Amino acid sequence: MNGTAKTTLPVDGMSCSACAAKIEKALRNTPGVIAARASLSAGRASVEYDSRRVGLPQLAEVVQSLGYQVVEDRHDAPAPAAAAERDDVDRANRTVHDRYNRVARFYDFEQSIGMGLFFRRLRRELWERAPQRGRILEIGVGTGINMKHYPEFAEMTAVDISERMLARATKRAEKLGRRVDLRQMDAQELGFPDGTFDAVLATCVFCSVPDPVQGLREAWRVLRPGGRLLLLDHVRSDNPVLGKLMDWFNPIVVRMEGANINRRTEENVRAAGIAPIEVSRHWLGLVRVIEATKP
Ligand SMILES: C[S@@+](CC[C@H](N)C(=O)[O-])C[C@H]1O[C@@H](n2cnc3c(N)ncnc32)[C@H](O)[C@@H]1O
Structure with a gap:
């Protein structure tokens, strides 16, 4: 039986792309998680996971252990097109953030x-x-x-x-x-x-x-x-x-x-x-x- 499931956790407290990167990394390192993406501008983390190995409460705990809050689903969920646009911005921010982290030593x-x-x-x-x-x-x-x-x-x-x-x-x-x-x-x-x-x-x-x-x-x-x-x-x-x-x-x-x-x-x-x-x-x-x- 395939236990693959997907969820989106509304996360409060992210203030920069480094927060999103930290959440993403912790979720990906959680046993049973297949893929994870956190979006700063949407204030959400999307997770694909094996529900036989890990459940929603544990995923929320991982995020909370980093000092962020997983909140009840908000009513202001972005429309799919807006969410995709925000994801693009997040991705672009992450790229710039990583590039400058890389060049900082030589700058x-x-x-x-x-x-x-x-x-x-x-x-x-x-x-x-x-x-x-x-x-x-x-x-x-x-x-x-x-x-x-x-x-x-x-x-x-x-x-x-x-x-x-x-x-x-x-x-x-x-x-x-x-x-x-x-x-x-x-x-x-x-x-x-x-x-x-x-x-x-x-x-x-x-x-x-x-x-x-x-x-x-x-x-x-x-x-x-x-x-x-x-x-x-x-x-x-x-x-x-x-x-x-x-x-x-x-x-x-x-x-x-x-x-x-x-x-x-x-x-x-x-x-x-x-x-x-x-x-x-x-x-x-x-x-x-x-x-x-x-x-
Ligand atoms: C070419 S460096 C210039 C640094 C400095 N102003 C100077 O003149 O030496 C560009 C800087 O902009 C920062 N930066 C790029 N995108 C940014 C953003 N969205 N928010 C804040 N800083 C950003 C980079 O991290 C980098 O430190």
């Missing part, structure tokens, strides 16, 4: 050569435009390369999806003697109320965030009226030939580095409803500094 070295050198001046100049006081959020802090430019009297918060990048950022903050509230968080789902920050900055981040328009909407949302958004990023060339070349090479670069080289970040900023914006172009327009003040 500072990479930034100390080649393009990284060119970005040094632009980073410094970007941070010089940030307010000198108040609450500032850095999105996609990475290993904390920008920390040396943080305004001395600002109250700094910085987020990233990769815990290995954050571990390096934590060490850097300690070394610099900077107090920074570092949190593992998805830029597409910022856990801050509307209007929390006086400024939001990001350098070379929206080339990696799976849904950049959603990430930019979030950056704008957490900014207070009158607050400044300051972005520095490399973008797809406007030159048709170079642009096409960037499209071709993009899959290889993403795999190796984690960042897309063909993002149209300026267009994405507009698509996120951010206006008015000021753009300055560098390196034949391949690098752009985008600024906006929230009305």
Whole structure:
């Protein structure tokens, strides 16, 4: 007799893709479980299991033993199409998270050569435009390369999806003697109320965030009226030939580095409803500094 069964556990308490990965791993390691997938955005874990070897209470226990709650089924279960879309986002987030965890060790070295050198001046100049006081959020802090430019009297918060990048950022903050509230968080789902920050900055981040328009909407949302958004990023060339070349090479670069080289970040900023914006172009327009003040 075949005892294969499937269930979906509504899970509360997941705050980042690492939580989903942890739940998935624990479920997969449970004897009798055939397959498991946890979705951060849907707040669910889907499990295929052998009901002769393991039951629902044990599966719920596995999740609860990690500190999450398995709740009574919610009434807001997503429609199948929406659930599939969310699964895609989760998968994309997981890929980005894993890639940056992998490159964390080499990231500072990479930034100390080649393009990284060119970005040094632009980073410094970007941070010089940030307010000198108040609450500032850095999105996609990475290993904390920008920390040396943080305004001395600002109250700094910085987020990233990769815990290995954050571990390096934590060490850097300690070394610099900077107090920074570092949190593992998805830029597409910022856990801050509307209007929390006086400024939001990001350098070379929206080339990696799976849904950049959603990430930019979030950056704008957490900014207070009158607050400044300051972005520095490399973008797809406007030159048709170079642009096409960037499209071709993009899959290889993403795999190796984690960042897309063909993002149209300026267009994405507009698509996120951010206006008015000021753009300055560098390196034949391949690098752009985008600024906006929230009305
Ligand atoms: C190219 S690195 C840039 C790091 C840093 N801003 C810098 O300029 O050196 C991109 C960073 O964005 C982070 N990231 C990518 N997608 C993210 C997301 N959805 N939420 C938060 N951080 C994300 C990556 O983990 C990585 O640390």
